[in-house]
Amino acid sequence: MLHLLYKIKRVGKLGAVSLIEHKLRSFLTALGIIFGVSSVIAMLAIGEGASYEAREQIRSMGSTNIIIRSRKPEDSGSSTQSQSRLSIYGLTYDDVMRIRTLYPDVNIHVPAREITARLRYLDVRLPGMVIGTVPWFLEKSSLRVHSGRFIDEYDVESISNAVVLTEETAHALFPLEYPLGKNIYLGDKAFHVVGVVSASSKKNNKEKKSGKDVYQVYVSISSAKQRFGETIVKQETGSFSMERVELHQLTLTAPTDEAVVSLANSVRSTLQYYHKEADFEITVPLELLRQAEQTKRIFNIVLGSIAAISLLVGGIGIMNIMLASVTERTREIGIRRALGATRADIILQFLTEALLLSLAGGVIGVGLGVSVPAVVSHFAGLTTIVKMDSLILAFTISVLIGMIFGIYPAFRAAALSPIEALRHE
Amino acid sequence: MTEKIADNLVIRIKDLTKNFQMGDTVVHALKGISFDLEHGDYMSIMGTSGSGKSTLLNILGCLDIPSGGQYYLDGLAVATMNDGQLSAVRRKKIGFIFQSFNLLGQLSVLENISVPLFYQGWSEKDSRARSTQLAKLVGLGHRLSHRPTELSGGQCQRVAIARALANEPSLIFADEPTGNLDTATGWEIMQILDELASQGRSIILVTHERDVAEHAKRIIHLMDGLIDSDERK
Numbered sequence: 001m002l003h004l005l006y007k008i009k010r011v012g013k014l015g016a017v018s019l020i021e022h023k024l025r026s027f028l029t030a031l032g033i034i035f036g037v038s039s040v041i042a043m044l045a046i047g048e049g050a051s052y053e054a055r056e057q058i059r060s061m062g063s064t065n066i067i068i069r070s071r072k073p074e075d076s077g078s079s080t081q082s083q084s085r086l087s088i089y090g091l092t093y094d095d096v097m098r099i100r101t102l103y104p105d106v107n108i109h110v111p112a113r114e115i116t117a118r119l120r121y122l123d124v125r126l127p128g129m130v131i132g133t134v135p136w137f138l139e140k141s142s143l144r145v146h147s148g149r150f151i152d153e154y155d156v157e158s159i160s161n162a163v164v165l166t167e168e169t170a171h172a173l174f175p176l177e178y179p180l181g182k183n184i185y186l187g188d189k190a191f192h193v194v195g196v197v198s199a200s201s202k203k204n205n206k207e208k209k210s211g212k213d214v215y216q217v218y219v220s221i222s223s224a225k226q227r228f229g230e231t232i233v234k235q236e237t238g239s240f241s242m243e244r245v246e247l248h249q250l251t252l253t254a255p256t257d258e259a260v261v262s263l264a265n266s267v268r269s270t271l272q273y274y275h276k277e278a279d280f281e282i283t284v285p286l287e288l289l290r291q292a293e294q295t296k297r298i299f300n301i302v303l304g305s306i307a308a309i310s311l312l313v314g315g316i317g318i319m320n321i322m323l324a325s326v327t328e329r330t331r332e333i334g335i336r337r338a339l340g341a342t343r344a345d346i347i348l349q350f351l352t353e354a355l356l357l358s359l360a361g362g363v364i365g366v367g368l369g370v371s372v373p374a375v376v377s378h379f380a381g382l383t384t385i386v387k388m389d390s391l392i393l394a395f396t397i398s399v400l401i402g403m404i405f406g407i408y409p410a411f412r413a414a415a416l417s418p419i420e421a422l423r424h425e
Numbered sequence: 426m427t428e429k430i431a432d433n434l435v436i437r438i439k440d441l442t443k444n445f446q447m448g449d450t451v452v453h454a455l456k457g458i459s460f461d462l463e464h465g466d467y468m469s470i471m472g473t474s475g476s477g478k479s480t481l482l483n484i485l486g487c488l489d490i491p492s493g494g495q496y497y498l499d500g501l502a503v504a505t506m507n508d509g510q511l512s513a514v515r516r517k518k519i520g521f522i523f524q525s526f527n528l529l530g531q532l533s534v535l536e537n538i539s540v541p542l543f544y545q546g547w548s549e550k551d552s553r554a555r556s557t558q559l560a561k562l563v564g565l566g567h568r569l570s571h572r573p574t575e576l577s578g579g580q581c582q583r584v585a586i587a588r589a590l591a592n593e594p595s596l597i598f599a600d601e602p603t604g605n606l607d608t609a610t611g612w613e614i615m616q617i618l619d620e621l622a623s624q625g626r627s628i629i630l631v632t633h634e635r636d637v638a639e640h641a642k643r644i645i646h647l648m649d650g651l652i653d654s655d656e657r658k
Contacts, residue, residue: 335527340516340544
């Protein structure tokens with residue numbers, strides 16, 4: 001046994017010396033493996049990172065949540081004519097009552113009612129979004145109270161003029177002053193600032209409406225309804241239309257993950273029964289999550305196939321070079337055989353070279369595969385996650401490739417007749 | 426299988442034949458060769474090309490097997506051995522010297538001499554010691570780390586001789602050892618071989634040149650696959 005290890009060590013050294021003799025050729029041969037291994041690891045890391053981001057986003061929407069939004073139905077009639085129309089659409093409080101009655105286990109959030117209005121403090125004027133909501137909106141959202149307080153029960157019951165600003169809005173309206181206690185105008189209505197909230201993630205604060213940033217403020221849902229009316233007037237060129245939406249969004253939370261999908265279908269049929277037009281849409285984050293994972297699985301399979309092909313190509317490259325090397329060293333093989341090398345000795349020699357090549361390629365490939373995602377992360381800002389599995393897998397495969405594609409040339413070398421080999425130029 | 430043959434014989438061949446298939450025809454390269462070689466004999470095999478001397482050399486050197494007949498090398502029945510067994514025989518019992526030296530270009534003098542020892546599994550230390558000793562023997566003790574490309578023809582052939590001695594062979598084969606050398610250097614090489622013979626080594630010299638063949642004590646002349654003459658001095 002010891003003798004065998006000793007022999008392997010010596011043949012290994014012999015192989016290494018031979019490879020170093022022809023540095024460029026060895027390097028070019030190993031390139032296939034290097035690219036194969038590094039691209040597998042890098043692509044899987046990028047894919048994993050992207051998938052992670054997607055899943056986190058969906059997760060933040062709540063895996064047991066069902067989000068129902070009012071949606072303006074498609075225009076049935078010509079839109080080129082100048083007409084004034086009143087369109088009533090979307091979710092109503094009646095819908096809320098129905099859902100409450102039919103699904104008592106379900107937790108209902110009525111987060112918001114949105115009204116576009118201009119915000120004004122002294123000389124500062126900003127495009128704004130007034131969100132009429134309920135006190136428990138705070139705990140369900142990703143907002144925290146920064147200073148002062150949020151809308152409370154009293155605001156809702158007394159239809160008070162309390163307004164809560166987002167941090168961005170507070171900075172924009174009050175660059176130099178402390179906002180709490182001041183009076184601002186939402187549209188032409190006066191409101192009193194009672195608090196400032198900030199977001200825990202960057203994504204929630206600014207809503208882009210027609211490309212411009214809009215500043216958000218919160219009032220009680222009753223104030224919104226009373227002061228801004230139920231009718232919203234929008235002006236579009238050529239015509240002007242009025243919209244009346246009671247509720248922009250409704251969030252339901254199912255008791256368990258398993259119940260979500262059937263609940264969503266159930267709610268959909270209930271609402272469809274009472275709504276003549278398709279004026280709402282239902283988003284189920286859990287379904288999105290499952291789709292995202294399915295997509296990721298497919299993505300990984302595609303990547304895996306591409307990587308397999310590139311490793312195959314790398315292996316063929318190795319075989320090619322080894323075959324050329326065998327041909328080139330025919331004389332050498334003949335000499336060694338004449339001096340007493342067995343067929344097995346020759347096979348071992350050439351197989352070791354192929355193995356060393358693919359090992360070296362594997363190691364360099366792993367090194368590259370780990371550093372490329374880091375560079376991408378740094379410069380492109382994408383999340384990348386390198387998984388240990390992919391490293392081990394890629395490395396093992398590169399070693400296997402070396403052995404498989406090195407075997408044939410090694411056998412060819414050993415099969416040469418010593419006399420013929422010696423006669424070779 | 427070891428047949429009991431006389432202790433003083435290093436080679437016994439009987440009715441050795443070798444045939445080659447060349448397309449549709451069969452070429453009879455050797456048509457029945459027989460001779461014995463005693464330990465310490467110094468023999469030349471002469472013949473023109475086509476006489477079968479290369480074929481005979483290959484068989485004697487265990488690089489090829491005969492189509493028929495028997496060959497005993499140091500008591501071993503070699504004619505029916507498989508590749509692995511023949512490799513072992515070459516490894517342990519035979520030393521080769523070739524016309525074109527056949528050294529390994531990427532190895533140093535010392536490493537070249539060590540090749541047979543490598544395949545015998547010698548340790549690096551022992552191997553180096555023995556190779557150094559042999560290199561000095563052939564007058565190349567000061568050139569141990571040189572590559573063959575840095576040596577003259579004569580020096581290369583000396584390395585080849587040292588290599589042929591590395592495994593303490595029962596028999597040394599020299600195939601046209603002076604063929605690629607000038608007269609003066611060739612003569613030097615023959616001196617070394619003569620010296621080895623006088624030390625009791627068994628040597629078979631294959632050549633087409635009369636004056637080289639004359640160095641040996643016995644000359645076998647091959648013609649058309651058969652022994653034409655067998656002279657002793």
